[in-house]
Amino acid sequence: MKNIHSNHNHKTFIALGSNLGDRKQHLLDASRRMEQRLGLIISTASVYEVPAAGFTGGDFLNTCILVNTRKNAQETIAILQQIERDMGRVPRTGKNYEDRVIDLDIVLFDDQVITTPDLQIPHPRMHERNFVLQPLVDIAYKVIHPILNKSMAELSSTLEPLEKMVDFEIPLSRKRYPIQDLNFIAVEGNIGSGKTSLTHKLSEDFNAKQVLERFADNPFLPLFYKDKERYSFPLEMSFLADRYQQLSDEVAQQDLFKEFTIADYYVIKSLIFSKITLEKEEYSLYKRLFNMMYKELVKPDLYVYLYQTEERLLENIKKRGRDYEQNIEASYLSKIQQGYAEFIRSQQELKVKVIDVTDLDFVNNQEDYLKVLEKILED
Incomplete structure (x- = not known):
């Protein structure tokens, strides 16, 4: 993929999660940093409280946002990883999942399919994770998965629904x-x-x-x-x-x-x-x-x-x-x-x-x- 800027916006759906410290503030900080470095926040999903999956740890706050960006996918993931580092996330010490201050993943990037050693889009396990899909449905229920050829709503309907919604929202850029x-x-x-x-x-x-x-x-x-x-x-x-x-x-x-x-x-x-x-x-x-x-x-x-x-x-x-x-x-x-x-x-x-x-x-x-x-x- 060429490292060039596009002359139009890419619709980038990003999953956010945090289970350490002031989780709400971490989500706010991450979204503000994305707004400053990546692009404007166009849509935000509800925020859900979800038990840690795959390891023993505190509950996560999970959500999804839509960002308009002119960066390409490689530039976008590099920015997200830098934001994670800036916010104090440390590399995983083993193969198992661990607690984290902030977790940022590209879920969808337009309708592109990208497979490289460093990046896979769509996110390869998104259709198996209700803590990704249910927030995504809030803002992209009609969007079609470019590989599975099903809408986000269809994919989410096969998973156990999340029940615990948090009274908290990430502000849209249009409000600022x-x-x-x-x-x-x-x-x-x-x-x-x-x-x-x-x-x-x-x-x-x-x-x-x-x-x-x-x-x-x-x-x-x-x-x-x-x-x-x-x-x-x-x-x-x-x-x-x-x-x-x-x-x-x-x-x-x-x-x-x-x-x-x-x-x-x-x-x-x-x-x-x-x-x-x-x-x-x-x-x-x-x-x-x-x-x-x-x-x-x-x-x-x-x-x-x-x-x-x-x-x-x-x-x-x-x-x-x-x-x-x-x-x-x-x-x-x-x-x-x-x-x-x-x-x-x-x-x-x-x-x-x-x-x-x-x-x-x-x-x-x-x-x-x-x-x-x-x-x-x-x-």
Whole structure:
């Protein structure tokens, strides 16, 4: 398995157990560490008190959680084992099971089947253990075992049910970072700032309707980068028309199965870019048309601007490798940056949040992602 990060979330079901010390606190500590290093906690099962199996020891508290992560399975198990060590778990001294402060196991990882000397997914004995299956049924009863081809509910029905449930729960990440309370969020930024990547992550983690700018379908964009003077006005007009139509259609219409809407742009970028690219007379006409359209659009509850330095933006642009962007100069990015700064300083209608992400890798680094979430929710 290649050691690479995915560009989408893996649904990772993890079993937690503890039978030493303050068991509830250990479960809380482990879940918080997973949230910080692995991914957001999307679902949590009930917590059950279960006698130790296979050895003489204190009763366990057992549960399961669903974590969204962009780590692959090998990276995930390495993180879980490091969390166990950090929390004081020591290696087994013999072949028999022993008491433990915390026990973390990957039960399911999407629908993948993995067999290596260090990792087996699905967990090879999960279908035999009611202390794994019953909590799993709480949050994954319809999920199909990729080898046995039965649902978790079907597998659990063959085992003796657990009876002792504990009045205790692990909090969901959405309670700590309740961005779903906002109805419409617009994420903006300069070219290469990461606005689409952040929009995609937030939509996956918080069950949001995602509205992405359709710039790739614009036939004028490659022509503009070759001949700005000739194609500036048709490019800006086509962008304005498309952005207005998309925001009118997709933001105004709520999706019953999504909790809020998040877009990787807002129509205000049309005014910012056109002021840079158009001649004075063209911009005057363009602005009149823009103002007529702008009045009719739904306004975001929060407008997030991702700031990065021009140097970092050029690095990002080079990495993603779009041919028509490779000749973009720092001076052009600086003008865009100035345009956004002027808009933000003069803005009185929208609630604006500026986040400096120059030194943050919120796609691959979970701690950086949580910093961005905290910034979004700051008063």
